[in-house]
Amino acid sequence: MPSLTMREALGQAMAEEMDRDNKVFLMGEEVGLYNGAYKVSKGLLDRFGPKRVWDAPISEGGFAGLGIGAAMVGLRPVVEFMTWNFGIQAFDQIFNHAAKMLYMSGGQFNIPIVFRGPNGAAHMLGAQHSHAYEPMLTNVPGVKVVSVATPYDAKGLLKSAIRDNNPVLFLESEMMYGFKGEVPEGEYVIPLGVGDIKREGSHVTLIAWNKILHKSLEAAEVLAKEGIEVEVLDPRTLLPLDEDLIFASVRKTHRLVIVEETWSFGSVGAQIADRVQKECFDELDAPISRVTNEFVPMPYNENQEHHVVPQVDRIVQAIREVLYI
């Protein structure tokens, strides 16, 4: 099976969907002539021409809204944000317009659009380029939210997102565009709303997504040497959440740790913890433990940043806590 980088996998997904459906177009800052700020759209302008690949002005609210308007009347836009930190300029368009159009119009106007870009802390980008928006994005009915951790998932899920008839908010990571993984040749899609067990285990369930998933897998590896089998679950889609997969895993392991590179208050992890205590109360052998960012804006200093974001040692420690070891 060929090994692709995350950026290649995402680029392939867009190219295949643009080939498949001429209503699909890409718009974003630097996506065309520059080949993408992170080279995700490399080659797309050459291949599809300027009618399908649009370099946008620095107007996130503007071009997000343009995408929504185009989607209302039959096109299927993919809108790239250079980072979701810029994407929040477009929160009015995403939340007040894309998410609510179908509902307000009594079912008349669905919005088939994908908003995609990197999310969360990268490395020494400072407070304004390091926020992670899962808690806000998942708090709005009318959208789907996807967060990807491997090239295989990224390609299959982005293709599904582009074919979806609803607004899909698609979260990537600057740190992972060069990350390699196996991607099969030929057509495949991964349905939205279906999680994935990235490592099987029987002693404790560890839920993580996007790049923190890889630190979680490292933590599982550390503990495996002590004979502790950690089941690592990647929800892949945060909204709608694959609750069945989560409940089944917790019913097997009876212990749960949730790791996220966001802040603790009102987060996806908080939501998962609430759902699990409600549905699996009698199955739990320990309180649910959560590992999150420290509740401060992201510092610039490398060492301070390292301490704010969950690291392998903090994840290992949380697992030991729920195992009482």
Next chain:
Amino acid sequence: MANLQVFDQGQKMSAKKKLPYDKALLVSMHKQMCLFRRFEERVGLAYTKQKFSGFCHLHIGQEGLAVGVQGALRESDYMISGYRSHTQAIGKGISPSAVMAELFGKVDGCCRGKGGSMHMFSKEKRFLGGHGIVGGQCPIAAGVGFKIRYSNENDVCVCYLGDAASNQGQFFEAMNMAATWDLPVLFIIENNKYGMGTDIRRTTSVDHLWKRAQAFDMTHSDIDGMNVLAVYEHVSGIVEQMRRDKKPHLLEALTYRYRGHSVSDPGTYRSKEEVEDYQKNRDPIIQLERYLLEQKMASEEELKAWDKEAKEKCKEAEEFADASPNPPVEELWEHVLVD
């Protein structure tokens, strides 16, 4: 061939242009303006009778603009607007009954009771909403213009916004994209002089809002929005040009709302004299009526009969809305996402 005469500040002005308007067109404009006014009056009354609640922004006084613009469009053109858009929705083809039922939150409303006063929609009629976030409709209009270009179509998109919405960043972003990429969007600022209770001059650096287009090298103009024929003639020209060159245009229409910003606004920020001046001397319906009488295209009796007809239609719309059931509670779960 009749001469168009316009009235400004109560003064009768000479004919600007010779226009080939036939009686049928002028009569239909009169009827439509009467319908819009009577509809909104009935909506205001229904609100005070507590038939519905929430926000309710009436368009009374601004009918000339809505009717003149609509007359310049064809059915396949798109329209999007802000929160003061009941009559624009009707003009675009949604029935008064469906709009009234939507106001009442009923299942036969044009959005099955899920939209309300600020959110009228019709996919079939290409009315892309009533939107409640001031200025938020502007980039969406640019997207509609984008689709028209993308698909090599010949329609245009009219985007209404208020004078105060013209200070929103999204409006500027939309104009920049529309002008850069030649998107056929006609931005129409309905300048009724007040953004809610604030005189637009107190919050805006320019004396004429059409100047906003100059920053984008975009064509622009202004028009007396109280004069339905002037609007019709002017917008027809803009739209004709837009179908040829696909370029956007900013039109500032000077108009006036007789009622408060919303039904709960007593309008203490402006003088009674100012409101009365517009009502007596610049009213769009009165202006057209004078013209029809002078041209002997209509008699007093006919004008009264047409107005009565409009009242009757609005009464029927309200009866329809009264009779329509509430949507079933279970329907609240529908239309969140589609398959």
